[in-house]
Amino acid sequence: MRILLIESAYNNKYPPLGLMKIAAFHKARGDNVHFVKGLNKEVMTQLWDRIYITTLFSFYWDKTIETIKYYEFSVKDPQNLFIGGPMATILADEIERETGFKPVKGLLNEKGKLRLPNDHLIDSLVPDYSMLEQVDYKYPANNAYFAYMTRGCVRRCPFCVVYIIEPEYVKYIPLKQQIALIIEKYGEKKDLLLLDNNVLASSEFDKIINEIQEIGFYKGAKFKGKNRYVDFNQGIDMRLLKKERMKKLAEIPIKPLRIAFDSYSLKDKYVKAVRLAAECGIKYLSNYILFNYDDTPEEFYLRLRINVELNEEFEKEGYPTRIWSFPMKYSPILGEHGKDRKFVGEKWNPRYLRSIQCILNATHGVVGPKRKFFEAAFGKNVKEFRKLLLMPEDYIIYREDHKNNGAAYWNSLYSSLPSQQKADFHNLICETQANNGIRSKYPNINKLLSHYKKHNLEKNNE
Ligand code: B12
Ligand code: SF4
Structure with a gap:
C-alpha cells in the first residue's frame, strides 16, 4: 500500500510520535510510507491507499482543518483517511461536523x-x-528519545483534558527493550524526554527510575562528551511528593525538574517541595507558573518572586540548586476559546496579558534566578509591576531605549494623576483599545493615551 502521513505546518517542539509509530507499523508490513509537513501540491495531486493526519493542540484548529480539507481527495477511498492525536480526540465531533471525517x-x-x-x-x-528525514522542518528537540513510562493520570484537574486523551492510568510501560531497538535501528540519542502526565502516581515508580538508570541515564552519564539529561516534561505532582521519591528522582540526571506552582494558595506546599529538591541535590528546576486562570496579577508576581527568594536562600546556604520560572498562560481547551488562545481570565484583561507577553518576549519566555533581572523585568514590588502592566508595549519591550525619553515622561505623568484619574485611565486602556481615538475629559489622561501606538490587543494575545 502507498501510505501518506501528514502533520500540519504548525510549530511544534517534538516530532509526531503517533505518526512515527504508524510509520513503523506500515513499514513492517512492507508498505511504502511517505511523510509530509503542511501543504504539498506534488503529494496532494497523487492518490494514496491510506492517509493519516495527526493533530496536536486544539488552538491549531484552523491550520489543522485547512490541512484535512487540502488532502481530502488524495485518498482512493475516503474511509481510509484517518485523523487522530490529541486535538482529534478532544474535538472529535467538531472535526466531523467541519470535515465529514470521523x-x-x-x-x-x-x-x-x-x-x-x-x-x-x-x-x-x-x-x-x-x-523525519523526509521533511525540512527541524524539530527543536531532536536529539532525544521520546517515550512514556506511564499513561494517563489519576487526577482530573479542571484545566486539563488528559482524562479524555488517556482515560486509563497505566502504571508502567517497559522502556529498556524499546531503547535498545531504537539504538540498533536509528543510533543512540543524547537525552530522554518522558511525556508522562503523572509519573509519581505510579506504584512502580522505583522500578521506573531504576530502569532509566539501566538504560544509561545515571548521574554523571555522558554522551559524546556531553552530559545526558532526563526530562519529565509535564512536571511532577507535588501533592504526591515524599522525601523517598525525591531522593529516588535525584538518582537520575534530571534536568530540569518541573514542579507546577499553579496557585498562590499552594505556596507552603510548593516551597516545601522545592526545598526538598534542593536538599536531595537536584540542581535545575524549571517550574510552571500558571496564570490567567483564577489567579490575580499580584499573585502571579508573588509566585515569581518566591522563586527568586528561594534562589537567594539556596545561594546563601551553599546549595547549587537554581530555579527558573516558566509562566504558562491558561487557555481553556474545550468551549468557546478552545480553538484559539484569546481567553481572558476573570481577574485579567487583554492589556495585562499583552504586557506579560511583552515582558516574556524579552526574557525568552522564562524568568531566571537573579533578583536583578527579575526586578528589571517585572518591577521591584507589586505596585511597580501593576504600573508596568499599563505601559505602552514599546516601553516595556525596549525599556532601556525609552528609559530617558517616552517612558520617563509617561511615568511621571502617570504618577502625577490623582487616584480617581488613575482609575479612569486604567479603565480606558484595559477595557478598550487605547488607540481607537478614545478621549478623556482630563488633559493629562489624553497626553498619556497619545503614547499608545496602534496595535490589536486581541490579535496579540493569540
Ligand atoms: C508533550 C506535550 C507538550 C510539549 C510539546 C508537544 C509537541 N508534540 O510538540 C510541550 C511541553 C512543549 C507542551 C506545551 C504546551 N502544552 Co502540552 N502536552 C503534551 C502532552 C503530554 C503530549 C502531547 C504529544 O506530543 N503527544 C504525542 C502523541 C501525539 O503521541 P502518542 O501519544 O504516542 O500518540 C498516540 C495517540 O495520540 C494516537 N495518535 C497520534 N497521532 C495520530 C494520528 C492518527 C491518524 C491516528 C489514527 C492516531 C494518532 O496514536 C498514538 C499511539 O497510541 C499532552 C498531554 C497528553 N498526554 O496527550 C499535553 C497537551 C497536549 N498540552 C496541553 C497544553 C495546555 C499545553 C500548553 C498550551 C501549556 C501552556 N499553557 O503553555 C503548551 C502549548 C505550547 C505552545 N505551542 O504554545 C493540553 C492541550 C492544549 C490544547 N489546547 O490542545 C494537553 C492535552 C495537556 C492538558 N493540560 O490537558 N505540551
Ligand atoms: S495532575 Fe497534571 S496531568 Fe493530572 S489531571 Fe492534573 S494537570 Fe492533568
Whole structure:
C-alpha cells in the first residue's frame, strides 16, 4: 500500500510520535510510507491507499482543518483517511461536523481502530525516527528519545483534558527493550524526554527510575562528551511528593525538574517541595507558573518572586540548586476559546496579558534566578509591576531605549494623576483599545493615551 502521513505546518517542539509509530507499523508490513509537513501540491495531486493526519493542540484548529480539507481527495477511498492525536480526540465531533471525517479517538492500543490486523500493537512499537528525514522542518528537540513510562493520570484537574486523551492510568510501560531497538535501528540519542502526565502516581515508580538508570541515564552519564539529561516534561505532582521519591528522582540526571506552582494558595506546599529538591541535590528546576486562570496579577508576581527568594536562600546556604520560572498562560481547551488562545481570565484583561507577553518576549519566555533581572523585568514590588502592566508595549519591550525619553515622561505623568484619574485611565486602556481615538475629559489622561501606538490587543494575545 502507498501510505501518506501528514502533520500540519504548525510549530511544534517534538516530532509526531503517533505518526512515527504508524510509520513503523506500515513499514513492517512492507508498505511504502511517505511523510509530509503542511501543504504539498506534488503529494496532494497523487492518490494514496491510506492517509493519516495527526493533530496536536486544539488552538491549531484552523491550520489543522485547512490541512484535512487540502488532502481530502488524495485518498482512493475516503474511509481510509484517518485523523487522530490529541486535538482529534478532544474535538472529535467538531472535526466531523467541519470535515465529514470521523476521527479515531485516543490511543492506538485497542484492536480494530485502523481496520488492520495487529493495529492494537501500534502504541507499543518503536517509533520510526528515519521518517523525519523526509521533511525540512527541524524539530527543536531532536536529539532525544521520546517515550512514556506511564499513561494517563489519576487526577482530573479542571484545566486539563488528559482524562479524555488517556482515560486509563497505566502504571508502567517497559522502556529498556524499546531503547535498545531504537539504538540498533536509528543510533543512540543524547537525552530522554518522558511525556508522562503523572509519573509519581505510579506504584512502580522505583522500578521506573531504576530502569532509566539501566538504560544509561545515571548521574554523571555522558554522551559524546556531553552530559545526558532526563526530562519529565509535564512536571511532577507535588501533592504526591515524599522525601523517598525525591531522593529516588535525584538518582537520575534530571534536568530540569518541573514542579507546577499553579496557585498562590499552594505556596507552603510548593516551597516545601522545592526545598526538598534542593536538599536531595537536584540542581535545575524549571517550574510552571500558571496564570490567567483564577489567579490575580499580584499573585502571579508573588509566585515569581518566591522563586527568586528561594534562589537567594539556596545561594546563601551553599546549595547549587537554581530555579527558573516558566509562566504558562491558561487557555481553556474545550468551549468557546478552545480553538484559539484569546481567553481572558476573570481577574485579567487583554492589556495585562499583552504586557506579560511583552515582558516574556524579552526574557525568552522564562524568568531566571537573579533578583536583578527579575526586578528589571517585572518591577521591584507589586505596585511597580501593576504600573508596568499599563505601559505602552514599546516601553516595556525596549525599556532601556525609552528609559530617558517616552517612558520617563509617561511615568511621571502617570504618577502625577490623582487616584480617581488613575482609575479612569486604567479603565480606558484595559477595557478598550487605547488607540481607537478614545478621549478623556482630563488633559493629562489624553497626553498619556497619545503614547499608545496602534496595535490589536486581541490579535496579540493569540
Ligand atoms: C508533550 C506535550 C507538550 C510539549 C510539546 C508537544 C509537541 N508534540 O510538540 C510541550 C511541553 C512543549 C507542551 C506545551 C504546551 N502544552 Co502540552 N502536552 C503534551 C502532552 C503530554 C503530549 C502531547 C504529544 O506530543 N503527544 C504525542 C502523541 C501525539 O503521541 P502518542 O501519544 O504516542 O500518540 C498516540 C495517540 O495520540 C494516537 N495518535 C497520534 N497521532 C495520530 C494520528 C492518527 C491518524 C491516528 C489514527 C492516531 C494518532 O496514536 C498514538 C499511539 O497510541 C499532552 C498531554 C497528553 N498526554 O496527550 C499535553 C497537551 C497536549 N498540552 C496541553 C497544553 C495546555 C499545553 C500548553 C498550551 C501549556 C501552556 N499553557 O503553555 C503548551 C502549548 C505550547 C505552545 N505551542 O504554545 C493540553 C492541550 C492544549 C490544547 N489546547 O490542545 C494537553 C492535552 C495537556 C492538558 N493540560 O490537558 N505540551
Ligand atoms: S495532575 Fe497534571 S496531568 Fe493530572 S489531571 Fe492534573 S494537570 Fe492533568
